[in-house]
Amino acid sequence: MFDPVEALKAFIRHPSVSADPAFQAGMHGARDFIAGLLGSIGFAVEIVPTPLHPVILAERKGPASWPHVIIYGHYDVQPADPLNLWSSPAFEPSVRGERIYGRGAADNKGPLLTHVAAVARLLERRPDLPLRITFMIEGEEEMGSPSFPGFLKDYAERLRQADMVLLSDTGSPREDQIVLTCGLRGLVLCDVEVTGARTDLHSGLHGGVLRNPIQALAELCASLHDADGRVNVPGFYDDVLDVEPWEREQLARFGQSEAQYREFLGIPAFYTTKGYTPFEATRFLPTLEFNGIGGGYQGQGTKTVIPSKAFVKISCRLVANQQPEKIRELVYRTIAERMPKDVTYRVIDQHSGTPYVVVPPDRSNTPAGQSPVLARAFRAADAAIAEVFGKSPLYLREGGSVPIIADIKRVLGLDSVMMGLFLPEDNLHAPDESFHLGVMRKGIEASERILEGIAAE
Numbered sequence: 001m002f003d004p005v006e007a008l009k010a011f012i013r014h015p016s017v018s019a020d021p022a023f024q025a026g027m028h029g030a031r032d033f034i035a036g037l038l039g040s041i042g043f044a045v046e047i048v049p050t051p052l053h054p055v056i057l058a059e060r061k062g063p064a065s066w067p068h069v070i071i072y073g074h075y076d077v078q079p080a081d082p083l084n085l086w087s088s089p090a091f092e093p094s095v096r097g098e099r100i101y102g103r104g105a106a107d108n109k110g111p112l113l114t115h116v117a118a119v120a121r122l123l124e125r126r127p128d129l130p131l132r133i134t135f136m137i138e139g140e141e142e143m144g145s146p147s148f149p150g151f152l153k154d155y156a157e158r159l160r161q162a163d164m165v166l167l168s169d170t171g172s173p174r175e176d177q178i179v180l181t182c183g184l185r186g187l188v189l190c191d192v193e194v195t196g197a198r199t200d201l202h203s204g205l206h207g208g209v210l211r212n213p214i215q216a217l218a219e220l221c222a223s224l225h226d227a228d229g230r231v232n233v234p235g236f237y238d239d240v241l242d243v244e245p246w247e248r249e250q251l252a253r254f255g256q257s258e259a260q261y262r263e264f265l266g267i268p269a270f271y272t273t274k275g276y277t278p279f280e281a282t283r284f285l286p287t288l289e290f291n292g293i294g295g296g297y298q299g300q301g302t303k304t305v306i307p308s309k310a311f312v313k314i315s316c317r318l319v320a321n322q323q324p325e326k327i328r329e330l331v332y333r334t335i336a337e338r339m340p341k342d343v344t345y346r347v348i349d350q351h352s353g354t355p356y357v358v359v360p361p362d363r364s365n366t367p368a369g370q371s372p373v374l375a376r377a378f379r380a381a382d383a384a385i386a387e388v389f390g391k392s393p394l395y396l397r398e399g400g401s402v403p404i405i406a407d408i409k410r411v412l413g414l415d416s417v418m419m420g421l422f423l424p425e426d427n428l429h430a431p432d433e434s435f436h437l438g439v440m441r442k443g444i445e446a447s448e449r450i451l452e453g454i455a456a457e
């Protein structure tokens, strides 16, 4: 059995920044490192090429009667800039107190190695364990996984044989309160560009004869929410499901304070849909947000101009049961209806992602026909987390989006058990990223129990 902390140090030393071609050697190094480690514990490793960064597939095969779990992770990391804000070099791991510092320590090298170490320990103890395990480790997560859906389609026949997916690429609020993430929001993004006159105009010579595109855009944007904070797009909420009482109860156990949250945000008051707390709103409701707006003169001093163009960038977060294509159509139709007719405009599609939700077993609305292996995994995770971390896990939907989880569901039909091992102090994507070694130690123990629980009797 390898030493997990030493392995994590070695993994961090490979600067695997997927977005920057200057880091090719680091990508290679990280890939070879994790492939070698999986080979050393008896897995059959394949490096699957993609248009960009390869996917690592490593298998422990067995009879078809054995349950089959896929463990997902990613070997790439975010860029480390700004480097001068790091207390120790980003790719030189440094243990200080209970934490290991370095880019990728938490996202996702530490949590991924947690599962690798758990598998190694479990198979050492039970070499005949009746469980098929496939590691599926990609190298493009931090750049939006562009090759991953294609990879899933190419390997669908093989991967569909699995029963479920286990991963740790989500967060928990505290060291003793682990979250099993049960939902992720989807996304629809677009840009709207409004054009008035064919060029910028002198506001003295031409002011008063045409609608300014900034005004047209502002009128449109102002119409897209009502006084209560609801998105004012007809049909927008049609497919949103009622929140189950158990979900509200789980979230209440999270124990956050609204006043503290408001102070953290630095706002005088919340602007939240009636009937939902701010914490419920970020997890259970869809949104429409303006991510950027522009047009006209932005420089020093003044310039009396009627700009030719104005633009806004819009993103919607979707919740379970909403379809990105349908929401896109509703938003576009509303824009078409409300845009003043004395300007021209175009809408530019940006990417989208499907929302995801999984219902843990023994809940009021557990779907019939849920995989018995998945149900076993949830029960094992519940018991393991309670025993190892000292508190039962919380089952929560998250406000963010991890599109690959929905892709795995859509292409392979598989649900995911997401054990959150990041803490708020881990500084993901920021300088001084770190991973808590106590969480890693307990995570290994919990993962080992979960995998043993999934295995056949």
Ligand SMILES: [Zn+2]
Binding pocket: 074, 107, 108, 141, 169
């Ligand atoms: Zn990640």
